[in-house]
Every structure is written in structure tokens, then in C-alpha cells.
Amino acid sequence: MLNIHPLWGTSCVQGSCLAGRLNALAVLTNGEQAALARIEERTRTLRRGATLQREHDAVAECYIACRGTLMSSVLLDDGSRQILAFLYPGDLVAFPNLVYRAAPETVSALTDAVVAPLDRPTFAGLLQDHPRLVALMLASQQIERVELTDRLAAVGRTSAKARVGALLLEIRNRLRVLDGTGVKSFSLGLTQEEIGDATGLTAVHVNRMLRQLEEEGMIAREAGRLTILDERALQRAANYSDRRAGLELDWLPQGR
Amino acid sequence: MLNIHPLWGTSCVQGSCLAGRLNALAVLTNGEQAALARIEERTRTLRRGATLQREHDAVAECYIACRGTLMSSVLLDDGSRQILAFLYPGDLVAFPNLVYRAAPETVSALTDAVVAPLDRPTFAGLLQDHPRLVALMLASQQIERVELTDRLAAVGRTSAKARVGALLLEIRNRLRVLDGTGVKSFSLGLTQEEIGDATGLTAVHVNRMLRQLEEEGMIAREAGRLTILDERALQRAANYSDRRAGLELDWLPQGR
DNA sequence: CGGCCGCTTGAGGTCCATCAAGTCAGGTGG
DNA sequence: CCACCTGACTTGATGGACCTCAAGCGGCCG
Numbered sequence: 001m002l003n004i005h006p007l008w009g010t011s012c013v014q015g016s017c018l019a020g021r022l023n024a025l026a027v028l029t030n031g032e033q034a035a036l037a038r039i040e041e042r043t044r045t046l047r048r049g050a051t052l053q054r055e056h057d058a059v060a061e062c063y064i065a066c067r068g069t070l071m072s073s074v075l076l077d078d079g080s081r082q083i084l085a086f087l088y089p090g091d092l093v094a095f096p097n098l099v100y101r102a103a104p105e106t107v108s109a110l111t112d113a114v115v116a117p118l119d120r121p122t123f124a125g126l127l128q129d130h131p132r133l134v135a136l137m138l139a140s141q142q143i144e145r146v147e148l149t150d151r152l153a154a155v156g157r158t159s160a161k162a163r164v165g166a167l168l169l170e171i172r173n174r175l176r177v178l179d180g181t182g183v184k185s186f187s188l189g190l191t192q193e194e195i196g197d198a199t200g201l202t203a204v205h206v207n208r209m210l211r212q213l214e215e216e217g218m219i220a221r222e223a224g225r226l227t228i229l230d231e232r233a234l235q236r237a238a239n240y241s242d243r244r245a246g247l248e249l250d251w252l253p254q255g256r
Numbered sequence: 257m258l259n260i261h262p263l264w265g266t267s268c269v270q271g272s273c274l275a276g277r278l279n280a281l282a283v284l285t286n287g288e289q290a291a292l293a294r295i296e297e298r299t300r301t302l303r304r305g306a307t308l309q310r311e312h313d314a315v316a317e318c319y320i321a322c323r324g325t326l327m328s329s330v331l332l333d334d335g336s337r338q339i340l341a342f343l344y345p346g347d348l349v350a351f352p353n354l355v356y357r358a359a360p361e362t363v364s365a366l367t368d369a370v371v372a373p374l375d376r377p378t379f380a381g382l383l384q385d386h387p388r389l390v391a392l393m394l395a396s397q398q399i400e401r402v403e404l405t406d407r408l409a410a411v412g413r414t415s416a417k418a419r420v421g422a423l424l425l426e427i428r429n430r431l432r433v434l435d436g437t438g439v440k441s442f443s444l445g446l447t448q449e450e451i452g453d454a455t456g457l458t459a460v461h462v463n464r465m466l467r468q469l470e471e472e473g474m475i476a477r478e479a480g481r482l483t484i485l486d487e488r489a490l491q492r493a494a495n496y497s498d499r500r501a502g503l504e505l506d507w508l509p510q511g512r
Numbered sequence: 513c514g515g516c517c518g519c520t521t522g523a524g525g526t527c528c529a530t531c532a533a534g535t536c537a538g539g540t541g542g
Numbered sequence: 543c544c545a546c547c548t549g550a551c552t553t554g555a556t557g558g559a560c561c562t563c564a565a566g567c568g569g570c571c572g
Contacts, residue, residue, distance in 0.1 A: 074405065074406075074409045076409060076414065076495055077495060081413070082408060082413045084405045084408060095398060095401075096398040096401060098395070098398065099281075099395045099399065099504070099505060100398075100499070100502050100503060101502045101504045104402045104499060121507070124509045127388065127508070127509060128387075131383055131384075134387065134391055134394065135390055138390065138394045138397065139354070141394065141398075141401070142352040142354065142355045142397075144401075145351075145397070145401060146352055146356070146360045148408065149330065149338075149340045149360070149404065152338060152404065153332060155412045155456065156338045156411045156456030157332050157456060158332065159528095160528065192551070193550085200411065200412030200413060201528075202528075202529055203550090203551085204529075204531095204552085204553090205527090205528055205529070207553085208528090208553085211552085211553095239332055239333060243360060246358050247355060247357070248355065249355060251376040252380055252383070253383060415559080416559075448519070458561060458562080459518085459519085460521090460561075460562080460563095461560055461561070463519065463520060464520090467520085467521095
């Protein structure tokens, strides 16, 4: 039996996780939802720790994350790793595959996970039948881009404590959007080494930073669960700004 | 093949810089080229050092870079800056503006520059009349995304020397694509402080790294011009891999 | 000429990496 | 049941990469 974390596709609409995501940007038509649902009929299941694709693999399709958590990363030739993104249901996974012959990044499953392949012919069909969906995907990519640049700024210009704090807040916010609640306590689902690989730190130093955040009363930890005690202080320490507000997409033309 | 100076020449096709860029991904139809040319009829000129938009500004349009060099950056509240990207003719500038109400990044001109605004209604029209162009923009964004993740990995996981070297190689390659030549000598057009802000270093340390690269015979500097003497060695020192090869977009449907 | 900006170079300090133990929980096999 | 292993976490000591501060230099421009 698969153990799917954090949530079964609660954000899925009409059987499509991507529809759930895009629906938050613009209200989808029935035709659009049906088209997305058809794509996600065919799925692929991954065990926790499994690798969906490795860098430099020959690839011709990307994926839609349906259940579980995944991550994308790159390996440097000294053996160190940089985690680029954590992927949750509704996210587009390995999207650059549509453009590159060889995968630019590795994707692996942090928990048992389900993805739906989206190959080039399907994407081309989508472009012809439902061009607005492609525009919405492009919009979704912009949001991901801003997340990437925020992380770049954090890694390039902020302290270790700030980077760790920002990652905690980002993950908490993503989980919150998924399950719709305002929980302050959640299971991180990452080892300290993974936190380090995402923030450009060593696992040892991540540990010290978590301890420091704990000693300063911003977070609490117990049995793998993490509680944000003083969100305001943590946001200040982390230079964190949530950008989820301030989206505007009602100017797009009607869909089909 | 056009052969033009990067800063003031035009890699523009039929009067459109973006067409020049997208044309490298898939051969554009006359209709598509005309549509892009129409967009770039209206332009905006920026003096060197001018700011096109500041973070948090209310924005409703993005831009196409037509001439000169620009950069996008974010400011942190301790006053430090992270440069996110350098922008050359044909690049999409501030694309997230189409999705966000408030600009997520600052854009300013490194040289005198020309941009063409692309507002939401125009984009919406493009989506209806030439959906394939939107797909090509999405493809172009994937390439930019991979550049961003490469830089994230560099900043997070490589030494100062490697980061500076990688930036030099990246800029050289971009200039080379623009003017089509194989010159090894070029004018960087950046202060050492700007190099630092792009790589997550201080200007002082950038200086030392440049000196070191020079002493090791990989580069030469004179009067603001930079020459790559030993490209192989520099690539090794910088962990650099050019990803420009390996693109594949012939699977897209015909354009109109 | 003076002022400013960018570059250069040195000295000293800090943040984070590295190395090295050691704890603890869970799993496995006897 | 205990012995043993493994993986993640913890903690200390040490060192190095990079930052900070400071001063001097040269070119450019009013």
C-alpha cells in the first residue's frame, strides 16, 4: 500500500490536479477541465526515493504532479547537490523536457508519489484545442520563476539562518495551500541534508540553525513535526515575503 | 546569418527582435513575424543606468528587449542586491508582470537600451491569433529557467572562482550568439560590484578572483576588455556546461 | 583643479565547512 | 530477548573561504 503524503489530491478538480492549480488562476471551462482530466488518466506511480529522471537522460515528455512530494535537483561534479524545487500536486514537473533533448535536472520522489506524463504530441494537441490552457501554464511558470529568483536571492545574499527560516515558511505555505487549513504544525518530510542541499548549506550547519531558531522561540520540533511558534519573528529573520497574493489573470480571453 | 554588434545591432528579423529569438526555435510564418513586428513598432528608450521598473511598482505590461543590455534584480532589506539575469535583445523582460499586480523585480538598463512594451490585451490578442507564438514564448522561458537553475546551483554550491568564471563564460556565450562570431575578446560591460551582485560575492572578492583567473592564465584584461585565453581550463574551473545545444522544438504544430 | 567612481591591495575577523565523535530510533537476525 | 547495524540527528573543535574595513590609485568630468 502506498503511503501518500501530505494529502491525497484534495486540490484536484474533476480528477485533474493541474486543473486545480490553474483554476486558481482563471475559472476553467468544462472543456478545459475535461481535456486536463484526460491527460491525467494515465499515471505513473513512484516509490519514495525513486528517481523519475536523471540529468542527461534522453527525455521527450514532462509530468504533472498528482500526489505526494517530489524534488528536482542537479548534481555538480564534485558530488554536491543543489535542490532546485520541491514539487507538490498540481505542479508541472520537468517542464524543460519539452524543449531539451537531454534532461537538465534530476527529479526524484520524496514520498510515494503519482505523476501523469505529458508528452509533446499531447501538449501540441492542447495548444490547438485549448490555447488558453497553455497561457495558464505559462502563467503558472511565472509564479515558479519568482519562487526560484527568491531562492536565488536568499542563497546569494542572506545568512544561513535566514535561508533555513525561509525554506520552512515556504514549505509550510505550500502545504497550507494544498490542504487549505491554517495549521502551524506540520511534518517537514525532509532530512536536514535535504534542507542543506536546497539552501546551499551543510547538514551540520542546518542542524545548528534549526537549534538556534528553536532556542529563540520561533519554532518547536518534536518527533519530526515542526511548529511555527512566532511566525512574525520568523518572517523577519528570514526576509520572507509571501507573494501568493497579488495575482491577476482575469484579463485572459475566454477559454473553450 | 546576421552579423551585428550585440549592443546596437539588431538580431531582429523583419523588424522584430523577439522574432529573431523565436525563429531560432521554430521557423516563423509570415503572419507570426508580422504580428511580432507590429508589437515592436512602439518602443521605449532608456538611458544607461535608467530604471524601467522598481520592485513593488504597480505594473500591467512586460517588455521585449530590442537593443542594449538590461538587468533584473531584487533588493533585500539590508540593502544588498541580487542580480537575477542580464537581458539582451530578444529576451522577454519582466515577464512575470503579466501575472502579478506588483512587480516582483527591478529592471534597469546597463547600457542605453530600447524595449518594446507588451501589455496584457496585446498578449491576449496574440494568444487568439497566434497561439503557437505563446508556446514558443513558453519554450523560451524554459531556457531562461534552466539558466536560472544553473546559476542557483553555482551560487549555492560552487566556489567564488567558479562562480565568476561561469558568469564570464555565460556572458561571452550570450554575446557570441547575438553577434554570431566566435570572438574570445569582448567588453564585459559590468562593474565588479555588479559581478558580485550576480554571483553572491562582494566586489572586493570578485576583484581577487579575476586576478587569480588572470594569474592562472585563463583570462586577460586590458582597458575594460576581457579575453578568454584558455577556454577549456576556464570551463573546468567554472563547472560550466553550455546547454544551447540539444534544443528540440520541431514537434510543435504549424503556426498561422 | 577637486571630486567621484571604479579598481586594487592589505589586515583582520566571521560565518560556515570540515572533521570527528557520539546519541538515538528503527530494523534485522540470532 | 539481546546484539548488531544503519540512517538521521547532535555537538564540539578547528580551519578556511569569504567578508569587512581601510587606504591608495587612476581615469573621467564638471
